[in-house]
Amino acid sequence: MLRAGDAALLVEAGDLATAHRLNAALRDEPLPGVVDVVPGEQTVLLILDPSADVDALAARLPRLRLPENAERDAEPVEIPVIYDGADLDEVADLTGLSRDEVVRRHSAASYTVAYLGFSPGFGYLTGLDPALHVARRESPRTSVPAGSVAIAGPYAAVYPSRSPGGWRLLGRSELRLWDVTRDPPSLLRPGTRVRFVPEGPA
Template structure:
């Protein structure tokens, strides 16, 4: 574990892999260190943000020295049942993905729906989880020109990741289908259905 400075208020911890990032994330949340306002897991990192203007001042040197010794939980992956996301597979890019991968439309859907996914981290927009576990045969580059508006609920893939757009936004991922399951709702606590470590499955639904 390597601890880097991110300015004078934050530390970026390199964990080397996503599982350790999730374990460190869980340990830091449980520790609730005074003065730490945000703990942000990345693909192989955890960012620890303090805010001296609002909370107690934090000695970053001491915190940096303490982090590698923090007891990590054995496994931070969610042990509850996976979140099941119902999908109507009628996405605009389904034919294109079939062409790019050399698979049939049905085979693309089958492979997407039969994998088990884990949320690596969230970013891009509120509630947008980057899901690992996508079948390598479905790794396709994002579109050359992003769409200016992708509808909320769009089920999409790009590179090694799968995702569901939690709200309408611009986006360059390839759209395979859509889901009615609300991933993001500011009136709910927590507002995001997904968090780092959540396990996910996609369940095909017939088009209504």
């Protein structure tokens, strides 16, 4: 556990599952003085009220009861996908697989949101089939449409809003991942399980 400035603590959880469990515990039973909780892949950052007793909070954290399952066996979020992405053929070439097999492997996997980052509601999803681990594009696009379903390295993702990006685009979804009129705005959160459901041709 490390101090992060005068009003924050960085907890090194050690692995993704423990980070999710700690995040769930702090979400379900907020500690006095904790203003926000920001989970990472293997860390959890606690943003504190400037008046909080940092040492007292640090002493309480190891005594927290962590849930066995961060999402309590919640059903996975299903994301419908039309697999017509601009990079689908290139991913097939890079992996030595057919278009159909790329789609089959991408949609057969069970994903978990490791953490959110890059832009509001952008979830980094673990669980991608190792056969589909491909590098980002050498030249990022200046504009990727909202709803684009993409992969890069060991992660899968859906772009929640139009933005620049260098991930390989496999398809698109009409599901809104980020909506400021919704509470919470993000459909995904760390620990959420995700499934991609094919709705269109490969």
